[in-house]
Amino acid sequence: MRELVLDCLRAVRAPLTAILLTLALGFVLVSAIADDPVRAYRDLLLANFDSLGNFALFLNRATPLTLIALGVIFSFRAGIFNVGGEGQLYAGAIATTIVGVTFTSLPALLLFPLALIAGILAGALLGWIPAVLKVRFAVDEVVTTLMLNIIVLLFTSYLANQVIRDPTSYGAVSRVLPEAIWLPALPGMRGATSGIVIAVVLACLTWVVLFRTEWGAQLRAAGTNLRFARSVGIPADRRIITAMLIAGGFGGLAGTLYVLGIGHRFEQNFSPDYGLVGLTCALLARIHPIGALATAIFYAMMINGSAYMQISTDVPRSLVDLLTGLLVLLMTARLTRKGQRA
Amino acid sequence: MNDQDEILKLSAIAKMFGDKAALKHVDIRVRRGEVHVICGENGAGKSTLMNILAGIHQPDAGTINLNGKDVTIADPIAASRLGIGMVHQHFALVPSMSVAENVFLGRHPRRFGLFSDRHAMVERTRELIDRYGFGLDPETPVRNLSVGQRQRVEILKALAFDAELLILDEPTAVLTPPEVDELIEVIAGLRQRGRTILFITHKLREVKAVSDRVTVIRHGESISTYPTATVSEADIARDMVGRNVFLVGRGNEGRPRDFGAPVLSLNNVSVTDASGRLLLNDVSFAVRAGEIVGIAGVDGNGQTELAEAIVGLIDIQAGTIELAGKDITTATVPVRQQAGMGFVPEDRLDRGLSVTMSIAENLAASNYQRAGLESHGLVVKSRCTAFAEEKIAEFDVRGARPAMPVGWLSGGNMQKVVIARELNRDPALLVICQPTRGLDIGAAEFIYARIMAAADRGRAVLLISSELSEIFALSDRIGVMYSGQLLDMLERTRADEVTIGALMNGARIEAA
Numbered sequence: 001m002r003e004l005v006l007d008c009l010r011a012v013r014a015p016l017t018a019i020l021l022t023l024a025l026g027f028v029l030v031s032a033i034a035d036d037p038v039r040a041y042r043d044l045l046l047a048n049f050d051s052l053g054n055f056a057l058f059l060n061r062a063t064p065l066t067l068i069a070l071g072v073i074f075s076f077r078a079g080i081f082n083v084g085g086e087g088q089l090y091a092g093a094i095a096t097t098i099v100g101v102t103f104t105s106l107p108a109l110l111l112f113p114l115a116l117i118a119g120i121l122a123g124a125l126l127g128w129i130p131a132v133l134k135v136r137f138a139v140d141e142v143v144t145t146l147m148l149n150i151i152v153l154l155f156t157s158y159l160a161n162q163v164i165r166d167p168t169s170y171g172a173v174s175r176v177l178p179e180a181i182w183l184p185a186l187p188g189m190r191g192a193t194s195g196i197v198i199a200v201v202l203a204c205l206t207w208v209v210l211f212r213t214e215w216g217a218q219l220r221a222a223g224t225n226l227r228f229a230r231s232v233g234i235p236a237d238r239r240i241i242t243a244m245l246i247a248g249g250f251g252g253l254a255g256t257l258y259v260l261g262i263g264h265r266f267e268q269n270f271s272p273d274y275g276l277v278g279l280t281c282a283l284l285a286r287i288h289p290i291g292a293l294a295t296a297i298f299y300a301m302m303i304n305g306s307a308y309m310q311i312s313t314d315v316p317r318s319l320v321d322l323l324t325g326l327l328v329l330l331m332t333a334r335l336t337r338k339g340q341r342a
Numbered sequence: 343m344n345d346q347d348e349i350l351k352l353s354a355i356a357k358m359f360g361d362k363a364a365l366k367h368v369d370i371r372v373r374r375g376e377v378h379v380i381c382g383e384n385g386a387g388k389s390t391l392m393n394i395l396a397g398i399h400q401p402d403a404g405t406i407n408l409n410g411k412d413v414t415i416a417d418p419i420a421a422s423r424l425g426i427g428m429v430h431q432h433f434a435l436v437p438s439m440s441v442a443e444n445v446f447l448g449r450h451p452r453r454f455g456l457f458s459d460r461h462a463m464v465e466r467t468r469e470l471i472d473r474y475g476f477g478l479d480p481e482t483p484v485r486n487l488s489v490g491q492r493q494r495v496e497i498l499k500a501l502a503f504d505a506e507l508l509i510l511d512e513p514t515a516v517l518t519p520p521e522v523d524e525l526i527e528v529i530a531g532l533r534q535r536g537r538t539i540l541f542i543t544h545k546l547r548e549v550k551a552v553s554d555r556v557t558v559i560r561h562g563e564s565i566s567t568y569p570t571a572t573v574s575e576a577d578i579a580r581d582m583v584g585r586n587v588f589l590v591g592r593g594n595e596g597r598p599r600d601f602g603a604p605v606l607s608l609n610n611v612s613v614t615d616a617s618g619r620l621l622l623n624d625v626s627f628a629v630r631a632g633e634i635v636g637i638a639g640v641d642g643n644g645q646t647e648l649a650e651a652i653v654g655l656i657d658i659q660a661g662t663i664e665l666a667g668k669d670i671t672t673a674t675v676p677v678r679q680q681a682g683m684g685f686v687p688e689d690r691l692d693r694g695l696s697v698t699m700s701i702a703e704n705l706a707a708s709n710y711q712r713a714g715l716e717s718h719g720l721v722v723k724s725r726c727t728a729f730a731e732e733k734i735a736e737f738d739v740r741g742a743r744p745a746m747p748v749g750w751l752s753g754g755n756m757q758k759v760v761i762a763r764e765l766n767r768d769p770a771l772l773v774i775c776q777p778t779r780g781l782d783i784g785a786a787e788f789i790y791a792r793i794m795a796a797a798d799r800g801r802a803v804l805l806i807s808s809e810l811s812e813i814f815a816l817s818d819r820i821g822v823m824y825s826g827q828l829l830d831m832l833e834r835t836r837a838d839e840v841t842i843g844a845l846m847n848g849a850r851i852e853a854a
Contacts, residue, residue: 212721214710217703225696231655231687232708232763233679 007211008290018284018330019298026323030315040315047308048301054308056185056192060262062300064089064254064271066199068278069285069292070206071250075127076287077210078243079223080134084145086275087152088123088251089258094156095122096256097266100177101164108180115181116256123252124245126152131244135237149275160268172268183261193261199293202250206289219243251275272303280324284331299324348410349374349507349538350395355404356562357390362741364390366562368404372507377529377539379549379570382559383582383782384754385740388542391559392511395540396428397421408507427500428509433492437485441478442467445498470498474531490521494528501537508532509540514548515753515780520640526552544582544782546575558582583784599818602631603667605771605802606652611661613647613826621647622658623826629771634793634803636817637828638810640846644826645806646688649775652804653685654678666770679708684769686760688776688806690753694760697749701739702730704748705763712767733762738788754781761789765796772796775806790816810839824848 023045031037048058068085075082096119103111130144157172164174186192210216222229222236223243229236254274263270281299285291306320350372357365365387372378382388393399395406397415405412408424415421421428435444442464467480476494484492493513500508510529514522529539529552541552549556550570557567558581565581580586606629613622622644629635639645650656652663654675662671665681673681687693695704706726710716715725730744737758742751748759757780764772774793778786793816797803807813813820814834821831822845829845 208720212723213719214716214721217706217710217721221696221699221703221707224698227693228696230675231653231685231693233676234707235674235676 008207014286014291014331016294018327019295021330022323022327025326026319029322030319034313034315036313037315040309040313040319043309043312044305044315044319045301046305047312048305050308052189053191054304056189058300058304059186059189059192059196061304062297063193063195063199063261064258064274065278065281065296065300066196066203066293067250067254067257068274069282069296070199070202070289071123071127071247071254072279072282073206073210073285073287073289073292074219074243074250075247076282077216077223078219078240079226080131080240080244080247081142082127082130082145082244082247083142083279084126084130084148084248084275085251085278086271086273087145087149088126088248089255089271089275090152090156091122091126091248092119092252092255093259093263093266093270094152094159094255095119095252096259097174097177098159098164100181100259101175101265104178108178111178112181112260115177115260116253119256119259120249120252123255124249127244127246127248127251128241131241135240156266157268160266164266166265174266176265177259179264181260182264183257185261193257195257195261198253198257203289203293210289215239254278277303280328284327347374348372349408350540351405351407352391353405353407355391355394355401355406357387357394357399357401363562365394365401368559368562368564370557370564370567372538372540373555374538375533375536376554377533377541377552379541379543379553379556380559381542381544381546381549381556381578381582383544383784384752384780386559386582386782387562388544388559389511389752392428392509392540392542395421395426395509397426422500422503422505425504425506426509427497427503427505427507429493429496429500429511429513431512431515433496435484435492435495438483440464440481440483441471441487441495441498442480444484444495445470445480445502447499466502467498470501474498474501474528474535476528488521490517490524493517493521493525497528497532505537507538507540509542511542512544512780513541514543514545522548546578546783549578550575560584579783582782599632601633601818602800604628604630604664605666606804607664608652609662609664611651611658611663613644613651613656614659620826622651624661625826625828626661627821627828627831629802629804631770631802632797632800633818634797634805634816635831636813636820637804637806637823638813638820638842638846639808639823641808643823645775645808645823647826648823649685649688649773649804649806652773653683679767679769682770684764684767684772684774686764686772686774686777688779690756690760695748695756698747700745701734701742701748701751701759702726702744704759705730705733705766707763709763709766733759733766737762738785754785757781758785758789761792765792768796768799769801771802771804773804773806776808777805778809778812786812810842813842814839822846 027037027041030040034040048054068089071088072082072085096115099115099118100111126148129148130141133139133144134141160172160174166173166175184194186194210220218229218234219239221234222239226236258270259266277299281295282292284295302320302323306317309315310317348371352368352370355365355368368391380388380391390399394401395415397418397420406415413424415424436447445467446463464480471478471480476498478491478494484495513525517525532539543549553570555567556570556578558565558578560582609626611622611625612620614620625648637645637648647656651658654673658671662669664670665678665683670678670681691697706715706729710721713729715721715729727744734742739755739758742755748756777789777793793803805816818834819831820834820837820842822829822842824845
């Protein structure tokens with residue numbers, strides 16, 4: 001247990017330092033443009049904790065980000081540059097919704113797992129396609145995952161508009177899922193998804209699987225040196241495909257939990273680019289699951305907090321983009337002392 | 343001795359990395375126009391010393407005196423301005439560019455100070471090539487060159503900068519024996535033209551062949567400097583290791599051996615590449631229990647494919663392979679390893695290790711079950727660390743800690759990690775390629791002992807090496823690969839270097 005804590009501390013230290021530096025630099029910028037910089041900053045970071053309602057919204061944003069980041073971590077650790085998070089997220093969301101609004105006659109006890117599994121499988125399928133193309137035919141996974149994103153986004157748009165559309169509401173939204181299969185809210189916190197608990201548990205589980213099982217070691221070996229992995233007898237191709245199945249499954253689960261726990265229906269524009277932001281979270285955490293949990297929480301705080309900041313002060317929401325850029329810069333720059341061995 | 347003819351004087355150089363002393367006290371004097379060899383074991387500090395001269399590292403103490411002046415070499419650019427040219431072990435060439443473009447990379451001659459003057463560039467390169475007799479075409483793309491030729495391009499780069507003092511860091515580690523001979527000629531030519539050459543190596547044969555004087559470094563200290571002509575290989579080896587070294591091989595013992603049943607049998611194995619070219623042509627042989635079979639040959643004659651076909655990394659197009667009587671022709675690598683195969687690949691960076699992963703994880707990679715590193719399906723970190731510490735001690739891996747990335751080790755110590763991992767499973771068949779490439783004599787002695795011990799325990803060993811002395815020292819039978827064919831398989835007692843050498847060049851022996 002102690003080693004887990006130590007390892008996690010090490011993992012969190014780097015992103016935490018960068019985050020603090022970003023906030024400090026960002027404050028200088030805000031001071032230059034805002035009448036009340038302290039207020040702006042307070043809102044950006046702390047308005048999330050002003051009311052239970054705000055806090056719930058914040059948690060609801062952290063959940064999909066964490067799950068997508070975890071999926072990205074699996075694929076990157078296996079050496080696959082998976083940028084298909086957004087597509088996997090949408091695939092999971094739409095599959096869950098279709099099952100949920102189609103088989104409404106089934107008892108909830110059956111429908112809930114069915115909808116959950118459908119979402120995970122849809123995401124996994126989206127991870128499996130590029131993985132097999134990569135392993136069998138050496139097709140570049142960046143291209144395939146990126147292209148699949150577009151296919152899935154357009155296809156879900158068609159489904160939402162034409163097939164499962166709720167004719168009584170405005171916009172591209174599906175019918176609402178039966179309330180019996182909604183994911184319960186966190187106890188004592190209306191509107192906050194309990195999906196966050198699942199995300200935190202899965203982050204810990206991911207750490208254990210990647211760093212404390214032989215399977216995880218084999219996966220990382222395949223990711224760091226494929227030719228080495230093959231020659232020490234690791235079935236590297238199988239590991240890569242499984243890693244991508246899991247990565248896609250995590251993306252799908254993010255979408256599923258959104259539908260079951262937050263939206264309760266499919267909305268065409270439900271994601272403010274969770275796929276890309278989740279990828280960023282994973283990379284900023286140097287593809288470490290516990291670090292990614294921290295970065296995802298931080299991003300969710302900023303994304304959610306920027307709305308309150310914009311309402312109450314004269315600082316525009318796009319400050320978040322600026323801070324994001326700063327953070328990426330500070331995280332990717334590694335400070336080295338002169339004369340140190342590279 | 344007068345100071346005038348000394349181009350470089352290093353006095354009391356010391357360098358620490360963290361709390362580890364890479365160099366403690368090094369004094370070296372290099373005379374103008376000589377070939378001076380720096381000799382030492384892996385991890386003795388040779389490369390650190392050279393990196394200090396090339397401006398990559400700064401010494402913590404001591405002085406560098408160049409041409410009678412004390413100098414500070416701040417960075418590689420400063421080094422080349424001072425006339426120090428460095429040729430690294432791993433080349434920094436752009437494969438798609440021509441020889442001339444590589445030589446003048448980043449400093450093309452300009453026309454009107456604007457456009458690069460390709461014509462002048464090619465002509466100046468051709469001039470350099472002709473002057474030193476390098477036998478290269480300035481307009482060939484580097485990707486079409488052999489390793490030996492690429493190295494000459496690297497040397498040209500240094501010469502184009504008018505390097506007075508040329509440093510070659512283990513230049514022969516990547517070369518085949520004939521290429522080594524060519525390099526030795528190139529160096530002799532450079533010396534005739536008045537260049538001073540500092541040559542780093544740990545191969546004693548090269549010390550004798552190439553140098554005027556030799557300085558031995560051990561554990562970060564300069565131990566001795568000799569004129570090469572008056573010193574024996576044994577003396578240099580003793581100074582390098584700090585004790586007397588004997589490279590004892592099986593061949594020297596001369597007692598007859600009894601071998602068991604065949605562990606590995608290849609029957610008419612052929613491998614073709616995508617374009618249909620035969621890489622392995624109808625190869626058949628067997629390795630019996632307790633036997634070491636050596637496969638000699640100039641690199642690139644099918645040895646790599648032979649090893650990879652046996653361990654299952656490439657498919658074979660014809661023939662069968664049997665391991666302990668079972669057909670494994672189509673078995674996957676993990677199945678073959680489970681069935682008792684161990685594999686030490688020829689290139690540790692390519693297939694042998696994952697350099698960014700820790701030493702502990704590299705050692706554990708195929709040993710989780712056998713070494714009992716797991717409990718309830720989870721890897722127990724403390725057991726992995728203990729296992730790594732045990733192997734580090736057993737194989738004397740210098741400068742190693744279990745959690746350190748394996749890529750931080752020197753080449754020879756990396757090799758020990760690979761061999762430690764593969765031998766831990768005590769495989770019935772060990773396929774071992776170039777086991778001591780880049781290793782110093784002390785490490786080689788140790789690895790030879792481990793290979794022979796495996797054979798004495800009744801394991802079958804297939805040794806693939808382009809180092810003839812190694813083949814002769816270890817093998818019970820010797821085969822020679824030439825352009826994909828296994829030419830002959832001779833008993834150790836019936837083979838001599840002349841016969842094998844002729845076979846390596848493709849000569850069939852008359853029915854003997």
